[in-house]
Amino acid sequence: MRLCRIALASALTMICIDGAAAEGVSAEVSRVHEDAIVLDTHLDTPANFRRPGWSIADNHAHEGDLSQVDLPRMKAGGLDGGFWVIYTAQGARDEAGKRAARDHGLDRLVSIHEMLAANAGEMELALTADDAERIAKAGKRVSFISMENAAPLASDPSLLTAYHRLGLRMLGITHVRNNDFGDSSTDPAGAEWNGLSPAGKALVQEANRLGIVLDASHASDAVFDQLLALSQAPIVLSHTSADALYDHPRNIDDGRLRQLAVKGGVIHVNAYGGYLIDIPKIPERETAMGALSEKYGPESELAVDRVPAYLAERRAIEAHYPARRATFDDYMAHVLHILKVAGVDHVGIGADWDGGGGVAGLEDVSALPKITEALLAAGYTEQDVRKIWSGNLLRVIREAQAIASSEG
Known part of the structure; x- marks a missing residue:
């Protein structure tokens, strides 16, 4: 959040954020971006933590979309932190598969704590909204923990309490396939539970009791509807786009966006x-x-x-079979549409970094000031920008934890 400004000969400005450089936005945009607490709700970067030779302290820009988040680029883009994701691919749902998911989830949780311990001078675990504000003010990276796909809990849902004690503050129900807790939006087999399973409904109650924010991204529309109805606390969509702009089962329609806003949630x-x-x-x-x-x-x-050889071969394939690619303008079209429908109090950023996110012109987190620039250009105020980058999210976290406290 600290930055210096060095004017270039042209109208372009170079901004030095915590000593690293980001190009292409004005001094005023930089000031607004600096003054906000900039959080992203879906950082899949823990997938890299077990890679041999990989460290979050190093700049991995040369790896392209293999690695879009590290400390140097977080500083360059003014990313104050967000949610590190415990992601587990949906595997077999027999006992062996459930044990494998349990072990994978716990190992990824351990890897996050190991990363934080190794970089304690730069990052800190956040358990509350107040923690996030304090950590950002101290110049460290805010580190919340979330789970994408509740499969690690299928063998023993009571493990949610242990995860909570170890820092979990957001829980996504499904990924790309149905699981023991509910239906996915993209399972080729279609609905299995017609929303949440009985175990899924019990998980909602337990998450509310613990103050864990529920995340409906990847879940079916029926799961979304039931989460909205059953959860005592507002829910979020941690990384979801607009169905009105691109009709895809993974996206959300305008009617549900309005319902989310009525219930105080955030997309x-x-x-x-x-x-x-x-x-x-x-x-x-x-x-x-x-x-x-x-x-x-x-x-x-x-x-x-091994990355240089891999990337050389991959880029040769991409050049031989070029595919259409989404652009920054495509991304902002979704952002601005969702803002118009849901309202500025119910929108945030969860770009799916290191999980497939990133578009032409927004390649990694070093480019995040461009989002602030586009929001200001669209007429949103500095206060609006602060809400979008973190204020709305922190409000939901506070509400979820207040409800948990009131239940004793």
């Missing part, structure tokens, strides 16, 4: 290109990418020293 707008515009699939490209993945293994396990 954080996703920058995943495949949910912003129609990107036709190219079978030959997908086949080549599949072969590349088989050769190098999962990106989340790719050693830093």
Whole structure:
């Protein structure tokens, strides 16, 4: 949040945020961005924490979209922090699969705590909204923890209490497939529970009791409706875009946006290109990418020293089979539409960094001041910008925790 300004010869300004540089916005935009607490609700960066040779303290800009968040680029883009995600892919739902999900979730939680311990001078775990404000004021990165896909809890839902004690403050019900707690918006098999399962409804009650914010991103419309009806606290969509601009099951329609606002919730707008515009699939490209993945293994396990060779081969495939790509303007169209429908008190940013997010012109977190610039250009005030970047989110966290406290 601290920055110096060095005017260039042209109208372009270079902004130095905590000693790193971000280009392309004016001094006034920089001031507004600096004065806000800038938080993103969906940082999938923990997927990189186990990669051999990878450290969040290093600048990984050369890795492209393999790595979009690290400390140098957080500083360059004025990103004060957000939610580090415990993501678990939905696997088999037999006992062995549930145990595997349980172990994976706990390991990812441990990896987040290890990362925070290794960078204690730069980052700090946040448990409350007051923590976030205090940590940001001290010049450290605010580190909340969330879970995407409740599969790690399927073998034993009471583990939610342990996760809460270890910092979990946001819980997403599903990912791209149905699970034991509810229906996904994108499962090819369709609805299994017609919303939340009995275990899912019990999970909502437990999250409310603990003060954990419920997240409806990836969930079906029926799950969204039931979360809105059952949760005593406002809910969020941590990384979701507008169905009115691109009709996709993963996006949300205007009617539900209005219902979310009525209940005090917040939608954080996703920058995943495949949910912003129609990107036709190219079978030959997908086949080549599949072969590349088989050769190098999962990106989340790719050693830093193997990245140059991997990227060279991947970029050759991309050049040979070029695909349409979403742009910053496409992203802002979703942001501005959602602001118009839901209202400025119910919108935030959750760009899905390191989980597929990022568009042409908004490649990584170092470019975040461009969002502030676009919001101001669209007529939103400095106060509005502060709400969008964190004020609305922190309000929901406070409300969820106040409800938990009132229940004893």
